[in-house]
Amino acid sequence: MKNIEIKTYTFDEWQNEGKRRFGDDYxxxxxxxxxxxxxxxVRDFKEAGASDPSCAYTECIGRYTGQGTPTENSKNGCDWCAYGLFGIPKGGVYVEKDGEKTHIFDFADVMEC
Ligand SMILES: [Zn+2]
Structure with a gap:
């Protein structure tokens, strides 16, 4: 298995990166x-019934749309969450705030027009 280096942002860097990719409206x-x-x-999550916007980077939307365990063919989401027993075994990023690192989902890549 390839060892992928996981990116760490400070909280400010993470916020700036979100704004750079997607604009000021979270x-x-x-x-x-x-x-x-x-x-x-985040809007998709709200529309799917999530009450907290932070769900968008700690949970797969499949948890709100009735999807199950991730498989090779999961294209519509799965039931994964970053804070679960298994954390995030691959990918994701760390955000460091007040000396604590949290492992969360990474931003989506932006399609350049
Ligand atoms: Zn998923």
């Missing part, structure tokens, strides 16, 4: 589930 920020690759915006 509802437009998009995150990618590291397990199934599904990309969802």
């Amino acid at each position: 509802m437009d920020w998009q995150f990618q589930c590291p397990m199934c690759g599904k990309v969802s915006s």
